[in-house]
Amino acid sequence: MPPIIDVQHLIKSYAGGGFALDDVSVEIESGEILALLGPNGAGKTTLISIICGLTRITEGTVSVGGFDVVKDYRKTRALIGLVPQELMLEPFETVFETVSLSRGLFGCKPNKSYIESVLSQLSLLDKKDAQMKELSGGMKRRVLIAKALSHEPKILFLDEPTAGVDVELRRDMWNVVTELKQRGVTIVLTTHYIEEAEEIADRVAVINGGKILLIEEKDKLMKRLGTKQLRIELQAPITTLPDSLSDVDVQRADDGMSLIYHYDVKAERTGITSLLSKLASEGIVLRDLQTYQSSLEDIFVGLVTEENK
Amino acid sequence: MNLYAVRAIYSFEMARTFRTMLQSIASPVISTALYFVVFGSAIGSRMTMIDGVPYGVFIVPGLIMLTVMMQSVANASFGIYFPKFLGTIYEPLSAPISPWEIVIGYVGAATTKSIMIGLIILAVSFLFVPVTIAHPVLMLCFLTLTAISFSLLGFILGIWARSFEQLNLVPMLILTPLVFLGGSFYSIDMLPPVWQTVTLFNPAVYLISGFRWAFFDTADVSIALSLLAIGVFSAICFAVISWMFATGYRLKN
Ligand SMILES: Nc1ncnc2c1ncn2[C@@H]1O[C@H](COP(=O)(O)OP(=O)(O)O)[C@@H](O)[C@H]1O
Ligand SMILES: [Mg+2]
Numbered sequence: 346m347p348p349i350i351d352v353q354h355l356i357k358s359y360a361g362g363g364f365a366l367d368d369v370s371v372e373i374e375s376g377e378i379l380a381l382l383g384p385n386g387a388g389k390t391t392l393i394s395i396i397c398g399l400t401r402i403t404e405g406t407v408s409v410g411g412f413d414v415v416k417d418y419r420k421t422r423a424l425i426g427l428v429p430q431e432l433m434l435e436p437f438e439t440v441f442e443t444v445s446l447s448r449g450l451f452g453c454k455p456n457k458s459y460i461e462s463v464l465s466q467l468s469l470l471d472k473k474d475a476q477m478k479e480l481s482g483g484m485k486r487r488v489l490i491a492k493a494l495s496h497e498p499k500i501l502f503l504d505e506p507t508a509g510v511d512v513e514l515r516r517d518m519w520n521v522v523t524e525l526k527q528r529g530v531t532i533v534l535t536t537h538y539i540e541e542a543e544e545i546a547d548r549v550a551v552i553n554g555g556k557i558l559l560i561e562e563k564d565k566l567m568k569r570l571g572t573k574q575l576r577i578e579l580q581a582p583i584t585t586l587p588d589s590l591s592d593v594d595v596q597r598a599d600d601g602m603s604l605i606y607h608y609d610v611k612a613e614r615t616g617i618t619s620l621l622s623k624l625a626s627e628g629i630v631l632r633d634l635q636t637y638q639s640s641l642e643d644i645f646v647g648l649v650t651e652e653n654k
Numbered sequence: 655m656n657l658y659a660v661r662a663i664y665s666f667e668m669a670r671t672f673r674t675m676l677q678s679i680a681s682p683v684i685s686t687a688l689y690f691v692v693f694g695s696a697i698g699s700r701m702t703m704i705d706g707v708p709y710g711v712f713i714v715p716g717l718i719m720l721t722v723m724m725q726s727v728a729n730a731s732f733g734i735y736f737p738k739f740l741g742t743i744y745e746p747l748s749a750p751i752s753p754w755e756i757v758i759g760y761v762g763a764a765t766t767k768s769i770m771i772g773l774i775i776l777a778v779s780f781l782f783v784p785v786t787i788a789h790p791v792l793m794l795c796f797l798t799l800t801a802i803s804f805s806l807l808g809f810i811l812g813i814w815a816r817s818f819e820q821l822n823l824v825p826m827l828i829l830t831p832l833v834f835l836g837g838s839f840y841s842i843d844m845l846p847p848v849w850q851t852v853t854l855f856n857p858a859v860y861l862i863s864g865f866r867w868a869f870f871d872t873a874d875v876s877i878a879l880s881l882l883a884i885g886v887f888s889a890i891c892f893a894v895i896s897w898m899f900a901t902g903y904r905l906k907n
Binding site for chain 2: 421
């Protein structure tokens with residue numbers, strides 16, 4: 346099946362600024378949940394805005410459902426629901442009216458019962474006639490999701506959906522996402538939390554400085570990112586690694602004053618116990634142990650340097 | 655054409671109008687009534703007839719035009735500026751809807767509101783003076799065309815404005831003088847010759863004159879010229895809006 350969203354060599358530069366997107370190519374498969382993972386300013390919102398038609402393309406092509414987003418914007422936009430990063434709502438309108446407006450804007454016939462079902466799915470039904478200004482931040486976020494779903498889109502964009510969101514809403518949101526996925530809806534969400542990508546996504550695209558650094562199945566990526574580092578400081582330096590450690594992922598560091606061991610947190614066996622017992626049987630005396638989890642920052646640095654090699 | 659979208663924008667905007675109906679209508683009605691008291695009765699009683707029409711009656715079309723022009727600009731500029739200010743404009747901009755459908759929705763609602771206010775003022779004026787309307791159909795046409803063209807102008811203003819100050823400044827600094835000096839309260843030939851010539855560069859003159867012709871069958875400039883003026887004015891507004899959409903001016907990066 347051809348990708349439902351096809352971004353090819355997309356460049357976005359702002360007047361007087363650098364590149365917000367620098368030759369981005371991504372193919373998003375129909376029905377998948379893709380997490381766009383990247384720090385602030387990486388270009389996540391810009392990429393989404395271009396696909397949705399909110400931002401103009403500097404160079405490159407974007408197609409949705411096989412149609413060009415510029416030439417055939419009516420066809421492409423009708424497929425998309427967007428939950429923006431900011432809470433942008435009309436303060437004096439009611440929940441129901443606002444969601445109805447969205448449905449109309451996307452060219453759908455008014456359908457009260459469908460809108461009510463969306464509202465109830467998002468626990469908003471009892472707030473149907475409340476004005477936006479009476480709602481809490483979390484409730485407003487729910488309204489934005491309801492608006493995005495009002496026209497039964499095939500693709501849903503969630504731009505940092507969990508920023509400033511409570512546990513309950515997060516859970517509801519993931520329930521909605523799971524249900525949409527079951528119905529075959531393609532979901533693209535942005536986040537700067539690895540855990541979040543891990544929790545929900547099928548594939549993860551890592552973006553930084555306007556470039557896609559990698560796009561990979563979540564399971565593979567998590568294996569890569571889920572490694573931890575164990576630093577073993579020794580009483581006395583060793584010049585070479587004992588033979589018994591030859592099949593273990595361990596390196597000498599600090600002129601032999603420490604050993605560094607990489608292990609998979611998620612693995613059934615981390616191998617730490619066996620490593621330590623091997624060291625003991627070799628008569629190597631330990632002074633201290635430290636573990637490090639690579640931060641997202643480290644991972645980006647790692648990916649960028651890998652890229653530059 | 656995405657009719658559901660146009661209808662959705664239009665009815666959303668009209669709902670806003672009806673929710674604030676009292677404010678929207680009370681203020682123009684009260685100020686018009688005051689104009690009738692001050693100009694029509696107090697000053698008008700000392701004035702001679704203009705073009706064979708008593709002064710109190712003479713100012714009716716001008717007053718309606720004054721209000722319709724100001725209201726059209728105010729309604730349409732606010733209508734598009736407010737979503738821009740709130741950020742909710744992201745939705746129509748990402749919807750499967752053409753720029754002109756957005757214009758029809760917003761400008762249509764602003765036009766409807768100012769026509770309603772114009773007709774209410776006309777109704778109020780019947781309470782004060784014996785108004786006659788020589789060409790009622792053409793009167794309605796003029797009213798509608800003026801409301802549309804000034805709503806288009808307001809739409810441009812709303813897209814251009816970056817703050818509420820700018821939104822208020824343009825009508826106050828440019829529109830108020832043009833409209834007041836456009837012959838709302840006098841006939842152009844009451845001015846000294848030099849000013850008569852200067853006045854001919856004021857587009858409001860043509861609209862007010864044409865509208866007055868629909869009431870009294872007499873005008874400062876010919877009715878054809880008035881219609882041409884509205885046509886040219888609207889064409890300029892359309893061209894500016896087309897350019898704004900083509901370049902994404904202040905809407906899209
Ligand atoms: N309107 C704009 N004008 C100039 N630069 C912008 C504009 N919007 C975003 N940028 C720049 O583009 C880059 C990407 O921004 P954005 O897509 O919002 O990142 P993210 O959503 O990943 O945090 C940033 O460096 C940002 O400063
Ligand atoms: Mg962002």
